Amino acid sequence: MEHLVSSWCNGRSLPESYILPPGKRPGKLTVPLANNIPVIDLGGHDQTDVINHGVPSNLMDEAMSVFKEFHALFAKDKAIETSKDPNKSCYFYTSSPNYATEKFHFWRDGLVHHCNPLEKYIQFWPERPPRYREVVGPYTAEVRKLGFRILEFTSQGLGISPDHFSSGLSENQTLLVNHYPPCPDPSLTLGVGKHRDPGGINILLQSDVYGLQVFKDEEWVGVEPIPYAFVINIGYPLQIISNGKLKGAEHRVVTNSNVARTIASLFFNPSSETLVEPAKALIDASNPALYKSLTYKDFLSKYIAASSDSKALEEVLSTTL
Numbered sequence: 001m002e003h004l005v006s007s008w009c010n011g012r013s014l015p016e017s018y019i020l021p022p023g024k025r026p027g028k029l030t031v032p033l034a035n036n037i038p039v040i041d042l043g044g045h046d047q048t049d050v051i052n053h054g055v056p057s058n059l060m061d062e063a064m065s066v067f068k069e070f071h072a073l074f075a076k077d078k079a080i081e082t083s084k085d086p087n088k089s090c091y092f093y094t095s096s097p098n099y100a101t102e103k104f105h106f107w108r109d110g111l112v113h114h115c116n117p118l119e120k121y122i123q124f125w126p127e128r129p130p131r132y133r134e135v136v137g138p139y140t141a142e143v144r145k146l147g148f149r150i151l152e153f154t155s156q157g158l159g160i161s162p163d164h165f166s167s168g169l170s171e172n173q174t175l176l177v178n179h180y181p182p183c184p185d186p187s188l189t190l191g192v193g194k195h196r197d198p199g200g201i202n203i204l205l206q207s208d209v210y211g212l213q214v215f216k217d218e219e220w221v222g223v224e225p226i227p228y229a230f231v232i233n234i235g236y237p238l239q240i241i242s243n244g245k246l247k248g249a250e251h252r253v254v255t256n257s258n259v260a261r262t263i264a265s266l267f268f269n270p271s272s273e274t275l276v277e278p279a280k281a282l283i284d285a286s287n288p289a290l291y292k293s294l295t296y297k298d299f300l301s302k303y304i305a306a307s308s309d310s311k312a313l314e315e316v317l318s319t320t321l
């Protein structure tokens with residue numbers, strides 16, 4: 001826990017271990033903002049206090065407040081609050097879960113915990129700030145409903161059976177709450193390096209502070225926060241199931257020198273033994289399977305081994321390369 005960026009970063013210059021190799025540095029800090037990311041309105045007419053995705057705006061605000069309060073705790077308290085489960089369904093790290101072995105570090109502290117079934121996991125969640133469970137329980141339950149709606153629409157769009165698809169992709173819901181403190185030199189480091197998400201979909205609540213960038217047409221573009229909207233990211237397993245019809249966007253997180261940024265991502269992941277493979281309905285003689293069939297556990301070990309080298313990962317997973 002002594003590593004936590006937030007516990008030592010004030011007034012310090014950027015330590016060498018956080019300086020990325022030249023090819024991975026963000027370098028130029030201003031990139032164009034994306035102007036063609038689809039904004040989807042999910043309807044919902046008569047509610048007054050909801051944006052059309054159905055998650056009440058006050059719940060989004062409250063969740064963001066408790067996430068910020070959690071990250072503002074002393075490091076020793078964060079350690080206590082994230083070590084209640086001997087099986088580690090709730091944990092905390094700086095940079096990445098591989099802090100001890102990685103060649104360089106990223107400028108982020110992350111809290112992770114499982115969310116579903118709630119009755120099983122909530123007992124291991126932080127109890128400080130005192131409202132954490134009371135707010136984050138309903139927040140994750142609402143976002144879960146939204147996730148199922150999105151997966152249902154996605155399966156309809158792809159023309160594959162919704163039951164198999166949504167349950168296969170969402171047995172395991174995990175919340176990641178990232179905190180990126182103000183950084184002494186944002187041109188040399190990143191909050192999170194370039195990656196595609198490893199789950200089915202990810203429903204991301206950004207605060208009002210910008211930091212997310214997407215790699216589109218060989219250039220980085222910024223994803224500006226829209227108040228009370230979620231960012232939906234497609235993960236690699238959904239790319240595989242859709243046989244490449246849907247693409248997981250590569251993204252990264254830049255830091256800034258003035259204000260801290262906090263985000264919460266709810267990942268909808270398959271369970272370990274779920275087979276991740278192109279949906280049978282999308283495969284025929286003229287549309288051969290582009291990806292191998294793997295259990296999610298095996299997929300994850302290949303994903304981690306490729307350590308965000310997307311070409312290497314594509315080669316391991318593809319049937320054609």
Ligand SMILES: O=C(O)CCC(=O)C(=O)O
Pocket residue numbers: 176178192197202204206211212251252253263265
């Ligand atoms: O900080 C962000 O906006 C995104 C973090 C991220 O890449 C993720 O949660 O997968």
Ligand SMILES: [Fe+2]
Pocket residue numbers: 195196197233251
């Ligand atoms: Fe991500």
